Amino acid sequence: MKLGFIGFGPQAKENIIPCCQLISGVEIAGICEKDAHRRRQAQERFRLDCGYSDYRQMIDDLHPDAVIAACYPDDHYEIARFCLDRSIPVFVEKPPAPSSRHLEELITLARRKRTTTGVGMNFRFAAVSTRLKALASGQLSSISLRHYCNKPTDPFWNYASTLRSFLHAQTIHSLDFLIDLCGPVDELAVFGGDEASVIDMTVMVTFANGQHASLITANTSPHFVFDFDAVCSDGRHISSSALWHMGVTEVGKVYANEEEKRWSEHWAPSPLDSGYQRSGYAGQMAEFLAAVEEGRESRISFASVAETYRCLDQIESQVAGRRYIPKPAMHSLTREAV
Structure with a gap:
């Protein structure tokens, strides 16, 4: 399963990406990070051909099986909409949207597109x-x-x-x-x-x-x-x-x-x-990726x-x-x- 990650801050580096790496068959296809220094760190650590500063370009270039966003919450809603419009399963850290109205829009779009979603509720x-x-x-x-x-x-x-x-x-x-x-x-x-x-x-x-x-x-x-x-x-x-x-x-x-x-x-x-099980990060990522693979709604949708x-x-x-x-x-x- 090819994954595209958005954000390479402490949450992504210390919790989200390591939990995904524990799951068999997962490939880190690309990482998008606005900060140039962290973007270079991601490229070197995962031996990526290139780093992206624009998540839209990364998604269009790599066609990932799912997108995982652990970035500044301001971007969560727009990232989720972009992915759902293309029927790409998407996981975002909390909060997924700035308001209930925005959340309802995402729920409606996900159901119309029959696309798996996930929120970081570890x-x-x-x-x-x-x-x-x-x-x-x-x-x-x-x-x-x-x-x-x-x-x-x-x-x-x-x-x-x-x-x-x-x-x-x-x-x-x-x-x-x-x-x-x-x-x-x-x-x-x-x-x-x-x-x-x-x-x-x-x-x-x-x-x-x-x-x-x-x-x-x-x-x-x-x-x-x-x-x-x-x-x-x-x-x-x-x-x-x-x-x-x-x-x-x-x-x-x-x-x-x-x-x-x-x-x-x-x-x-x-x-x-490991700490990932105790804190719930391993469970939430395993549930989301299993839902993607099985084509169903996740328990953290x-x-x-x-x-x-x-x-x-x-x-x-x-x-x-x-x-x-x-x-x-x-x-x-x-x-x-x-």
């Missing part, structure tokens, strides 16, 4: 995520998620506000994590919000299946935090810290000395884990993040004091089971 495939789904299957009652970071504190990616920058750079991951776990959202309420460069809010979510969640998120942490506590109806409590360690406590389970309290079981990744975008819009609307945003037509909420 948390869906993280080792902790897959174990949480297995442990809580059919029993999850509620989950509390804490997602802290230290950026953005100013608008970027040509967005007009720090809030939208934060939602599309950070909250998109934590909210999508919850939606992937629990399904479509029925109600959502936001407490707190943004003031100047500080964002600190709690989002209360009720899902259509009756499960509920709280998301506490802020841009004031000195480092990245992604911890959760999940409560199951069968008396099981599942906790995780930093997408790494996982603890499980069960009501009525007997441990040493016939004790039932103050004991728990713990899981941690193998020290030989543009359509699969429509509900996440709707909820991001609702958070932004509530924080800004605007009106409630209704649910779109049901076709936008359709997602394949993970």
